[in-house]
Amino acid sequence: MIGLLLELLWSALVTLAAFCIPGWAVLRLLELQLRLPQTAMLPASFTVGLGIWTVVLAPALAIGVPILWTFGAYALVGALLLAWMARRERRRGHAKRGVDVAGVSGWTIAVVGIATAAAVGLRTRLAFDSLFHLGMIRRIAELDHPHFDNLDRIIDAGINPAYALPSWQAALAAIARLTGLDPATVLEAAAIVAVLLAACAAAAFGRALTGTVAGELTGAAAYTWLRVAFPRRELEGDGVAYAPIPGNIALDVLLPLLLVTAVLLLRTRRGTARDGGVVALAAIAMTLIVVLHANYAVYVAIIGVGAALWLVAAGPWSRRIAARLGLVASSIAVPGLVVLAALLPLLMLLDHFGTQVEARIDYHLVHVAGMELIRPGHLYDWFAAPGLVAILLLPFAAWISRGASRAVVAGGSLAVFAFALTPLLDLLGQSGSLTLGLRLPRPLGVLMIGVLAIALPDLVARTLALAARVREHRGALLARVVQLAPILIVFLLVAAYGYPLARREPPQYGWNWPTLAAAAALVVVFILGIVHRRRAGTITEQLASPRTRALETRPLAIALLLLAAAMLPSGLMSMRRGAWQSRELVASYRADDLRCYDGVQAALRRIPAGDVLLADPVTAYGAQALAPAYIVGDFKVWNGSTDTARIEERLKLIDKTFQTSSTQRAGIGLARLSIDHDATWVLVAGGEVEPPVGSDLYPWDAQGMRELLRSGELGATLVAQGPGRLPSDATDEERGECDLQLWKLDGSERELELHVDDAGNLKFGDTGTGTGL
Known part of the structure; x- marks a missing residue:
């Protein structure tokens, strides 16, 4: 156990060092330490480092360079950048940080540490999409010449359009080769890295929105509540279980960092540091979002358009603001569109690209379950109790905020609501992704971090000020009641919410009273902003009021801790589910799928x-x-690039081969598959194999294949056999499903198709035995 823990920590450390050190050198060269909040330096360094790696990787995959050689070229680039940075700083000296970005609270470090420690304990859950990415990491690591054409898991499928440039998977493959660790261990350790980076990015987002250490601390706490400690553990709600998936890196790390750059560019005053470094960071972050998950560029566009429309309609607005907004849009939109244009021909290889959702999900094994996954549900519900608190505070945060903060948080949220709560949601189904509509809560969750960073410090400051007045006039006891009343309200609200244990049918467009109330109140704030446009203030105006700026971090930290305790009625269930999902230290092989x-x-x-x-x-x-x-x-054929006809033909043949009690049918199917695809290995279960969770499809029972392989009539060799790691109370059916046998073929199975007599009997060699079809 201790050995595995050390392996996880070693892999996480190597990953951070490999992709943060070169990026840090670039940040110093661009003097971004003068502009970025200190908590943003780690995720920004990672972003730039991953950007450099992506540039090096693309030509390497085009010509099939071994992954270690590719990493060697990347390391050389990083060493040259470090040398350049060191030489320049020796000549010019170290630039000093500004007051607005200097310093980080010890409480913030503690919260980031708590989130990271939780990730060490829970780590990733190797199931669903994690297995797809683990397979790609393993192939990149072990193929002698990884190439764009040989990375997909399905033979002859070519490049997977959804991950045309597998930058993050290749990065983890390189770490696996460098450390000598299994790719599954590296992927688990990457969850620790992802949570650390996301917590820092959330803290920086809070600092950028508010300009205060209080906002920074609250931003880190908000991320920990929403994504690590108390979320719904089902599928996308869990910020640890699937943290290292490329799409989650894009949303949890890159999106908040991108919003930080947008706020900084909008707020730039005359005479401050140059914008070039911030523009470059924004361009790199947007490029990586498209590379890691191209469809998520739609989320950036939704938030960006919402923020821009808020500024235009409700102010503040001027020629200078229009110029700043143009700079932000160009630094984000131009690189995003260029990369999307390069990927579009590949994305169009996906069957039914640009057609209605109902047409796109008509794939093998995706019928009813696919329909259930199209809708975004209750929006806040993925984040459980903290999401409910955040969405109820959204109108208040919009009311008290000003300038760029209000535009990004309030305008962005209103734009997400415009899609999630109306038939506009159906348009997202034509983007080429089955789940773009489903995952609308994810960008909203990033904005909820901003909501809490804005609202909670202000509410704490107001509560403490009110309690001080009450203490002066009414006594200490009543003042204590005033201080604890908000905590009690949250406790009762969360207790009423509970933690839904049953999977509920999500509403068509996310209609429920908290979301609708928040959306309606936000519309009212927007209208009032238009009416009182002249009072909008300035774009450079800092959000926090004088009392919030005077708020010390210690009472705020205590208040945040009490709020976390108030969320325990549903949070305990969330934490129990998280612990159960990683119930054994080696989650890779001893739990999950x-x-x-x-x-x-x-x-x-x-x-x-x-x-x-x-x-x-x-x-x-x-x-x-x-x-x-x-x-x-396999059952996830929709993210392959093979056409529908080939998919259906292959899967029908697989069904006939592994869903029959007849040795003849199994033999003919095996012969055809072996001839067509030069197959060498067969993996067969000892009993029925259940379909994926939520599917209405039949189980597979390869009785005919088992009998054929055991008969001795083939030249197949049993290489490995053994039951899975199941609990002691597992049923016989579960034990049969997990009793796997791995056989190696010698080519003799290819003759089976020829040895069928006129009666339809399959003849094995010279024995002349066989039974009818």
Whole structure:
């Protein structure tokens, strides 16, 4: 146990060093330490480092350079940048930080540490999409010449349009080769890295919006509540379970950092530091968002358009503000559009790109379950009790904020509501992504960090001021009641909310009373802003009032701690579910969707890179995460680039091969698959394999394949066999599903298709035996 913990921490440290040190050198060269909040330096360094890595990686994958050689070239670039930075600083001296960005509270460091420690304990949950990315990491790490054409898990599928340039997966593959650790361990450790970076980015977002240490501390606490400590653990709500997935890196780390750059550029005064470094950072962050998950550029556009419309309609507005807004738009939109234009031909390879959602989800294994995943639900519900508190505070934050802060938080939230609560949501289904509408709560969650960073310090300052007046006139006891009343209100609100244990059918457009009340109040604030446009203030006006700026971090930290305690009625259930999902230290193989592979995972990892493995659609999806092999098809076919006809043909053949009690049918299917795809390995379960959660499809029972392989009539060799790691109270059906056998084929199975007599009997060799079809 201690050894594995050290491996996780070592991998996380190497990942941070590898991609933050070169980026830090660039930030120093651009003198961004003069402009960025101190908590932004770590995620900004990572962003720039990953940007450099992406530039180096693209030509390397085009010509098939080994991943270690690619990392060597990247390290050389980083060393040159460090040398340049050191030489320049020796000649010019160290630039000093400004008052607005200097300093970071010890309380903020503590909160970031708590979030990171929680990630160490919970780490990633290797299930669903994590397995897809783990498989790609493993293939990049183990293929001698990784190339754009050989990275997808499905044989002959070519490049996956959704991850045309797998920058983050290749980065983790390089870390796996450097450290000698298994890619699954590296991916688990990347969850620690992701949470650390996201917590720092959230703190910087709060600092940029408010200009105060109080906002910075609250921003870090808000992220910890919303994404780490108290979220709904189902699917996308959990900020730890799927933290290292590229899309979550884009939303949790890059999006708040991008919003920080936007606020800084909008607020620039005459005579302050130059904008070039901030513009460059914004361009890199936007480029990486498109590279990591191209569809999420839509979220940036929604927030950006909402912020711009708020400024135009409700002010403040002037020629200078128009120029600053143009600078922000160009620094974000231009690189994003350029990269999107480069990726668009690949994205259009996805079947039904640009058509209605109902047409796009008609894939094998995605029927009813796919429809349930299209809608965004209650918007705040993914973030459980903290999300409910944040969405109720949204109108208040919009009312008290000014300038760029109000435009970004209030305008961006109003734009998200405009899509989530109206039929505009249906337009997102035509973007080429099945889940773009589903994940609308995610960008709203980033804006909720800003809401809490704005509202909570102000409310704490108001409460303390009121309590001081009450103490002076009414006594200490009543003053204490005033101080604790808001905490009690939150406690009762959260207790009423609870933690829904059942999966509820989400509403069509997220209609529920908290969301609708927040949206209606936000519209009122917007209208009042238009009416009183002349009172909008200036774009450079800092949000925080004098009493909030005078608020000490210690009472604010105590208030935040009490609020966290008030959220425990639902938070305890959230934490229990998080602990259960990572109930064993080795989450990779002993829990989650890979729990059945414990007996064969060592043999799977020894399969030569590039071999083809056959299995039923569910077992194959897990196997590709553990073996550097290709598969013929699995239940997540919608994120492959093969056309519908080929997908349906392959999966029908897989069904006939692994869903039959007839050895003849299994043999004919095996022969056809082996001939068509040069298959070498077969992985078969000892019992029925259940379909994915929420699917209405049938289980697979490869009885015919099991009997055929055991008959001895083929030249197949049993390489590994063993039950999965299951609890002692597991049923016989669960044990059968997890009793896996890995067989190696010798090519003799390809003759089975030829040995069928006139009666339809399959003949094995010279024995002449067989049974009818």
